[in-house]
Each structure stands twice: as structure tokens, then as C-alpha cells.
Amino acid sequence: MFKSIKYAFAFFVLLGGLLIAGIQAYAVNITAENNSCVRCHLALSSTSFVGTKSHSWNGSIHQEHGVTCDKCHGGDPAAKSERLAHVGVFSSSNPDSDVYYKNIPKTCGKCHGAEYYKFTQSFHYKKLETTGQGPNCVTCHGSMVTSVLQPDDLANVCERCHNARLGVFPYVPEKAKAVLLLLQENKSLLSADKKLYTSKADLKLLDTAQANISSARLEWHTFDLDAILRYLQNAYGSLEQLNQPAKTAVQKKPAAKKK
Numbered sequence: 001m002f003k004s005i006k007y008a009f010a011f012f013v014l015l016g017g018l019l020i021a022g023i024q025a026y027a028v029n030i031t032a033e034n035n036s037c038v039r040c041h042l043a044l045s046s047t048s049f050v051g052t053k054s055h056s057w058n059g060s061i062h063q064e065h066g067v068t069c070d071k072c073h074g075g076d077p078a079a080k081s082e083r084l085a086h087v088g089v090f091s092s093s094n095p096d097s098d099v100y101y102k103n104i105p106k107t108c109g110k111c112h113g114a115e116y117y118k119f120t121q122s123f124h125y126k127k128l129e130t131t132g133q134g135p136n137c138v139t140c141h142g143s144m145v146t147s148v149l150q151p152d153d154l155a156n157v158c159e160r161c162h163n164a165r166l167g168v169f170p171y172v173p174e175k176a177k178a179v180l181l182l183l184q185e186n187k188s189l190l191s192a193d194k195k196l197y198t199s200k201a202d203l204k205l206l207d208t209a210q211a212n213i214s215s216a217r218l219e220w221h222t223f224d225l226d227a228i229l230r231y232l233q234n235a236y237g238s239l240e241q242l243n244q245p246a247k248t249a250v251q252k253k254p255a256a257k258k259k
Contacts, residue, residue, distance in 0.1 A: 037070050037077045042054050056143075057069070073097075074097075075088055099143075101128075102129065102136075104136040105128070105136050140157060154173075205239070209234075209239050212235035
């Protein structure tokens with residue numbers, strides 16, 4: 001009986017593997033030749049609104065990873081007619097649309113779960129939810145190419161709300177720029193140190209630095225600059241210890257007793 005259960009279990013594992021492989025193959029197929037959204041939209045003129053967006057998607061990291069139009073906008077990419085393909089697709093100005101400005105974080109969060117969770121902890125997210133005036137993912141990363149802001153660009157984006165005229169924490173743009181520069185510096189140091197230090201003790205320190213830098217990058221989505229700084233300080237502290245001999249405590253000899 002034990003053997004029959006074992007063989008039955010093995011059969012279901014194999015069957016499950018084949019089903020998963022089939023689903024994955026179907027998904028890859030749909031995101032390539034047979035996706036009607038991609039096929040039709042890329043045929044549009046690059047000067048039209050939808051055509052411009054589609055051509056921006058082509059060659060982007062989303063295109064590279066098979067994230068097609070329907071993943072964010074809805075619709076049926078396997079449909080044979082334009083009408084059926086657009087069922088469930090709403091204008092971005094419609095609150096029911098997944099790309100309505102308030103819904104964008106949740107839509108992006110389908111794939112970027114950790115970043116979405118961090119963003120929901122931020123004051124910016126609460127501002128977006130309550131007044132509609134806070135930033136969303138597109139504010140910093142764009143909608144198609146998922147750009148990563150450089151320090152000067154970041155300061156300019158922050159300055160739209162954080163400036164002396166509005167009186168809303170006007171120091172934030174320069175502070176954010178400085179923190180991002182520190183993050184980039186730590187990443188460069190880590191990259192160089194990985195090529196130089198290979199001992200077991202050094203690798204442990206490099207892993208610790210990497211973990212702190214990764215946490216700092218994730219913490220950007222809370223916009224807590226002080227928390228980001230703490231992670232970067234920890235990372236730099238680990239990098240400073242690389243290839244340094246262990247410090248041993250110097251024990252003082254007890255003073256000789258006077259006779």
C-alpha cells in the first residue's frame with residue numbers, strides 16, 4: 001500500500017509539473033506573437049497618443065519581462081476582434097481603471113509587492129489616498145520605461161511640492177539629493193570591494209553591506225530619509241572593516257606589589 005501511495009504521489013507531482021510547464025509555455029506564447037494588444041498597438045503611428053505609449057513600451061524592461069498592455073490596462077490579448085479585446089479596458093481618467101492615478105500603486109504592487117508595501121507606509125501614500133495630491137509610482141519611475149531618477153532629477157521632482165513658495169518642508173529636495181548621492185557612492189564602493197576582498201570574514205562583511213544597501217533602496221518607497229541614512233551608515237561601517245586585522249584587547253599587567 002505504501003508503494004501505491006508513493007507512486008500516486010509521484011504521478012500527481014509529475015502531472016502538476018506538466019500543467020505548470022504548459023501554463024508557462026502558454027503565457028510566453030501569449031506575451032509574444034499572439035498578443036493582440038501588442039500586435040495592434042505597435043502598428044499604430046508613433047505620433048498618436050496610444051502609439052507613442054506603445055512604442056515607449058517596446059524595448060523597455062517591462063517588455064523584456066513580458067509585462068504586456070493587458071497586465072496593467074486589462075482587456076483580452078487573445079481576442080480576435082478589437083471590440084472583444086477592449087472589454088474591461090477603461091480610460092485612465094475613470095476611477096475603475098487600474099491605471100487611474102490613485103490605483104497605480106496597487107497595480108504596480110501586483111509585481112512589486114515589497115515596494116508597494118513600503119509605499120503604503122508613507123505619508124505620500126496617505127496624501128494620495130485622502131486628497132489625490134500625493135505622488136504615485138509614475139511620478140518617479142514613468143509609466144513605460146520604469147526610469148530611475150538621478151540625484152538632480154530627484155531634487156527637481158521633489159521641488160514641485162517641497163519649496164519655499166508652498167512652505168512644505170523646502171529643505172527636502174537637497175536632502176533627498178544628498179542621500180541618493182550617498183546611496184550611489186555606497187553601491188560603487190561595494191562593487192569595487194567585491195573584486196578586492198575574498199576572505200571568509202570579508203565576504204560576511206560584504207553580505208552585511210549588501211543587505212543594508214538593499215534595505216536602503218527599498219526604504220526609498222517610504223520617503224523616510226533618516227531611515228535610509230541609517231542603513232547607509234551601517235553599510236559603510238561594514239565596508240570600513242574590510243581586510244582589517246581583528247583588534248585584540250591589550251591586558252595590562254597588574255602592578256607589582258610594593259614590599
